[in-house]
Amino acid sequence: MDLTRDRIRVIAGLVVVAALLLIVPATSIAPYYIAFLYLIFFWISMATSWTILSGFAGYWSFGHAAFFGTGVYAAATLATKFDWPFLWTIPAAGLLAAALGTGIGWLVFRLQRLRGELFALITISVTFVVAAIISNTPIDGGSGVYLISVSMPELFGSQPGTIYTLGLALCLMTMVITYGVYRSRMGLGLFAIHDDEDVAEVKGVPTFRYKLGAIALASGIAGAVGSVYSINVSYVTVGETFEITTIMYPVVMSIFGGSRHWLGPALGAIIVTIALYGFPAGPEAALARGGVALGLILVVLLLPDGVMPSIMRVWRRVAPRSLVPIPALPEPLIPAPRAEEAALAARHATVLECKDVVKTFGGVQALKGVTLDVRQGEILGLVGPNGSGKSTLINVITGHFRLDRGSINFAGTAIGHLPAHQVARLGIARSYQIPRPFNRLTVLDNVALAASFGDGHGEDEARRMAAHWLGYTGLARKAFDYPPALNLHERKFLELARGLAARPRVLLLDEVLSGLNNTEVDEALTLIHDIRDRGTTIIFVEHLMRAVNQVSDRIAVLNGGALIALGDPKAVMSDSEVVSVYLGKAHAS
């Protein structure tokens, strides 16, 4: 994370607030309020940690209680059965919970089908399994665990004072960590995963690693919070630890406050806790629970992004953000072709080579042994009727699909079995035929993500580069809009900008012209020529034949998963086999 001025300002602000709150127990304020504040710190920590995985990355978890409970019982067991000093149980609990979380993530995140509701189901199940195990083994055994005799340092002259301080410290830590993730490259990656995980992976985001990181942080924090909880209640039972409220409240608070913002859950936690505290235990408590649940329904239906975005809108009007300056005219923004690339281009050297590539889907061979070479600095047109395998070939080259047989070599490296994000890092980028932008990231951030993960820039540098690319593709005015507000032409050019921002050596353009009118097509073709002149090799999949002929150095024709022609455009398009594929045998001769 870049430690720029405003980041330091925010963190300093958090520390100051914490320091002020630290003074509270030293005053003669009633213990009731101290306990109440601790409760707020507790829920802020729980809700905010939940959102790192669920709000940011979109993996809604109903299992936060599992990690919390692990922490609770880890601390209780270590303190009572192994006589650990209490303060050491806090990090231990956190680490154990993080281990559980990471273990679950490692098993589950590699299975693509287990997203969305199935992931939520697994997390509920894990919660109940953990509860059952704890309940049926000597860890708890059904009778609960007493921590009354566990000794603790007394800050501010009392145990509650210590608990308050610990709760505050954990809360501060949670906020700093979450803010840090939010403002970092990892945060950008997590948001992209939320919107479209497959595209994020192809743009270079290491999705598996980031998701593991998110669940490790979320679970670890919940575990640490659990250990402080255990000493606070001093008698822990399975029933109370794994209550439905523990499962539900972080979800409600986060969604209510705004799960995509680092402050959202904290806001939601404060409001909900205050609202609930009006109802002490007893039958009214049940109603209060129902009321909170009703609130969740209303929020999901009416305010799906929570309260925070509305606040942010007001804030933006009050304190407009500084726009990254965008040059008026495109001076040489894009660096000149790298020297080695220019030399390679002169020699017609091969930059990408497919040998006998076979890809099968459940019995059907989509690619039947395609052998194709792409030369440095050329524009290679890739054409063929529907179903000929063009999209499959692109998906195999970018790593979205793994090869079944054959090999793909890119600048000396075999890439046929690499995960997509590594292929992106090596220098291959693509645009999507039907644009797939990250709909909840701004246009600027869409491009910045590609610059950051495809070209390896830090977050702020990536945004500056993104601004340049937006200028280059004519989207500068739309930098802070969201993709749904763009028309088709603009979304296609956004795809192009994203592809370019990764500064790839090879750019695969998948039907970038479809849906554009004549003027727009000509604009696009000019851009494509310019991109090539600056050193990028382009593979250009298109159906608009006049465009392909105009722009390509060579054309490759696929039909039924096999390559049937490769060479000079005029020669290829008059080749009898190619003509017969399109127009029937009668015309071939």
Add this chain to the structure above:
Amino acid sequence: MFHASLIEQSLITGILAGGLYGLLALGLSLSWGLLRLVNLGHFAIALLGAYLTWWMGTALDIAPWWAGLLIIAAFFIYGIALHWVFMRFGVTEMQSMLITFAFAVIVESTLQFLWTADFRRYETAWGTQSWVVGTLYVPKLSLIAFLVAGALAVATWAWLRYTYVGRALRACAEDAPIATAYGINHRALSFLLSGLCAAYAGVAGVFIALIATLAPSQIWAWVGVVFAVVIIGRLGNPIGALIGGVFIGVCEALTMAVINPSWAPLVSFSVLIAFLLFRPRWI
């Protein structure tokens, strides 16, 4: 060491319990498989139905069969209303999960508010009666529940397979736009199905009242079991729901007999996790 008849009795208990599980899973399997909505509130309204049956029986002296009819009718309407809300707000699968989860909490807290967290038992004449076969006891009500579950499962399966409306529902689940192109009114059918699933929950609720002990927290106890049953039996498959129910019921019963009763809840969740991890293509 183990009485042979202990195992056999457990099998009987398990199979019959499986019938009730299957009954409960039926509505959920259909709505998840055919409507693509995850209804976490399914058990909640089933339990609500159970409480209503008990209350009408004990406070108003209405026989369970009549209470059941009222409940089924009311729940059918509730199902349509719920679906209307989902359609009106364009709710996604994930959002439906959150909303129905919240709804389950509302039902649970209302039940607790009205009738406290104490356990309730609906005492009826047949409640304690069993048929005796050799050394084995077959509780009458459980058997009836099992038979009703079987009948409903088969009837639903036949409806989905052999009637125009049933086939239309399956077609909509696979490819709604093309189904529409062939004259199927997707919207109207989805309302019908939603009402039906809620009605099934009502039927399950009546039998829960007659067989099991009631407490608001029961809602969460059923979650793992029913989801496990639905997934094993495959989404949208009525007979699968029954078979899955019996499978889980038997596993649980044997666990209770051979290992320890308190480990029983673990069984369904573990099966669920195992299925999701190792056979994610199954559903």
Add this chain to the structure above:
Amino acid sequence: MLLEIENLVVGYGGAPAIWDIALNVGEREIVSVIGPNGAGKSTLINTIAGLLKPERGTLRLGGVDLGRLAPHLVCRQGVALVPEGRRLFAGMTVEENLEIGCYRPEARKVRAHSLERVYELFPVLQERRQQLSGTLSGGQQQMVAIGRAMMAEPRLLLLDEPSLGLAPAIVGEMFGAIERIQSEGVAILLVEQNVAQAMEIADRAYVLEEGRIVATGLPEELLSQSRIKEAYLGL
């Protein structure tokens, strides 16, 4: 004229995908619409079938304006669609797919007769009637898709790229079946990328390019013009 389309404009969120479309199909006619990919052929067919709603223009079948009808009511007017890529209900058997075809009330009455007719047209389907349609080969799936549409007793049959992904031998068989369907009195609108077969079978043809109709007439006339070569090969 059975199908009459005038000034049709259909858009996808802002930019129109097809516009200025004027097209008609007479009773018992086979009309082909050819054009390269992205020209808007699927948009046109999906609009006639009711899956998309036109922004402007008229779309009349036997005098009834289809553009105003709710999507699920279009079929009742006598239109049946064989979609691009077949789009069968993969989890259902061959016979069940066919029976969805005759869902509309008038078609249900003659179900048995229609089923017999389809099996006569495609005998291999009768052998595999209980097989899950998702497990059939491409050619067999195409037969089921056409059969499903025939079960709806249509006056107008819409075929969206029926030769897609099929082996050449099967394509020939399939077009033979289409001609037989025409002889039974059904009008056919065929959208194709495969120019040869589409032109061979058509009574009349239209050329659709980048959203507009650029030529129309008898197949032989169109083929002799260089229009088609330009559109497809860019030469």
